[in-house]
Amino acid sequence: MTTAVSLETEVWRALDTVLDPELDQPVTELDFVAGLEVDGDDVHVDLRLPTYFCAPNFAYLMVADAHDAVAELPGVRRVRVRLLDHFASEEINAGVAAGDGFDAAFPGLAAGELEELRRTFLRKAHLAYQEQVAQELLRAGTELDDLVHVRLGGLQGGAALDRLRRRRDQLGLPSGPDALLMIDENGAAVPVEGLSAKLRFARTTRVSIEGNAGWCRGLLDTRYGSGGTTGRSGLH
C-alpha cells in the first residue's frame, strides 16, 4: 500500500512536467487530468480537454508527453494514457500507445512531426517571460538602455525568472548567471535599438497566452463543472 501511494505521488509529479504547449502550463494545474489509477506497477491516466474540437496536434503532444513522463519512472511497468471525449481520441490514443508518432496516427493527413510546433510555443513562452521580468525591472526604475546589460545572475529570483530559465534550457539557450536577460531566439544579445517595440510585441504575446489560459479554464469548467476531478488531495 505504501509503495502504491508513493508511486501515485511520483506519477502526479511526473504529470506536473507535462505542459499544454500553447498555454505553457502543466496539465495538472489546468485540471486536464481526469483520472489516475495505479494498479501495482501499471499506471492508467485519463486526460480531458476544454472542447471536443481542441486541436489534435496539441492534444497529441500532451498525451504523448504524459505517456513518456510516466513511463520513465522507475517502478512503472505499463502505462496507458487515454484522451477522453475528443473527436480524435481513438487515433491519438492508439498512436501514442503504439509509439509510432503523430504521422502514423493520422496517415496521409500530417506531414512531419510536431517538434517544430512545440518549439514555436516554447519560443513564445520564453518571449512572454522575458518581457515579464523586463517589465518588473523597468517598473523598479531600470532604464531601457541598461536593460540590455542585465544578466540573470543579478536578478532577484521569482516565478517568472524560474520559468524563463526552464524555457531557455528546453530551447538550448543560455540560462546561467552570466546569461543576458535580453536575448533573441538564437541567443544573441538584443540591441537597445528597437528594444521598446520588441517588448511591446512580447507583451501582446503574453496577453494572448494569458487570455487563452483563462478561456480554456472557463470552457473546461463549463464542460465538466468545477471540482468534478480526481481530487488530488494534499498535493497542490
Next chain:
Amino acid sequence: MYEKDGTQYFIVDSHIHAWDGTPANQANRYGEGFLNCFYDYHRNLSPESALWTHEQFQKQSEEKILHDLFEVGYVDKAIFQPTYLTDFFVNGFNTTEQDGALAEKHPDKFIVNGGWDPRDGEAGLAALERLAERWQLKGTKLYTAEWKGESKGWKLTDPWSYRYLEKCQELGIRNIHIHKGPTIYPLNRDAFDVADVDDVASAFPELNFIVEHVGLPRLEDFCWIATQEPNVYGGLAVAMAFMHHRPRYFAQIIGELLFWLDENRITFSSDYAIWTPKWLVEQFVDFQIPEDMQSEYGVLTTDIKRKILGLNAAALYDIEVPAGMRAAEPEIPVGREPVASELNKEAMSS
C-alpha cells in the same frame, strides 16, 4: 440604432448566422460535437440573463432572429456569414441559401455573404459565379478548417484558393471574411496560423481581409500581420463576449488592437446565435479601459465606439449611415509623421 446619454450609435452586426444544429440535421458525432462546442462558448461567456437552453440554441426561428437582432438588439444591419460544414450537417449548418431566404424577405435588414472552397475546383468557380449573381455578393466567409471527405482543411495560399480570390475580385466581392480562431485541423500545422492571410493580403491589395475572432487564440500573430497589411481587419466575434465575465482581458484585447491596427479596422459582431447583440451593445457603450490600464492603452472615446459598433463595417459594405450617427473626421496633427494605420487608411480610400 442604440442611444445612450444623447449619443446615437449605428449598429452593424457583421457576423451572424441562421443555423440548423438540431439532432435531425446532425450527420454524425462531429456535428453534435460542433454544436455542443458552440453551446459551451455560449454558456461560458454569456451573462446569466442571456443564457439559453440547449434546445433554444440548436435552431432559431425567423421571428426569434428578427426579435433578438432588431427588436431588442439595436441592430441596424446584420451580415450573414455562412458556414457550410456539409460533412457534419445533412443540409449544411448555415448556408448562403438558408441565410439568403431571410435576407430576401427583409432586404433592409440583412446582407448575405457567400462561401467557397478551393477544393471544389472549376465547378466551384462556376458555382461561385452563380451565387454572386443570385445574391449580389459583396463578401464571402471562408472556413479553412472545414472537412471535405479525406481532406481536413486548406490554406488561403493553396493554388486553387488564388483562383477563387481572383474570381472574387472579378465579381466585385471585396470583403473576404476568414475564420481564424478555435478550430480543428490541419493536423500537424499550427491550426490557427494566420500567416496565410499575410500572403494573400499582399497579393490582393484590392480585397479586404476581415480576420474573424481577431486571430484568437493567436492575437499577437494577427496583430503583427495586420500592422503590416493595410487591407487586413479584425472582426470581434467571440472576442466581444469576454466583456462580461473577463472585462480586464477584453480591455487588453481592445487595447492591443487599437495599438497595432487602429480604430478604423475593427468590426463589431455578436456571432449570433452564439451570443445576442443586446447585451454586447449595451455593455460596449458603457465599457471603458480600467483606469490602471489607461496609461498603457488610453481610453475608448465615443467616436471609437461608434466606428467599432457600426461605421467601420458600414464603410466596407457601402451601408448608408444616417446623419447624426457618424463619427468626427480624424485629425492628424501637422508636422507629425503619420503612423502605419493612417497611411493604411489613405491606401484604403484611394
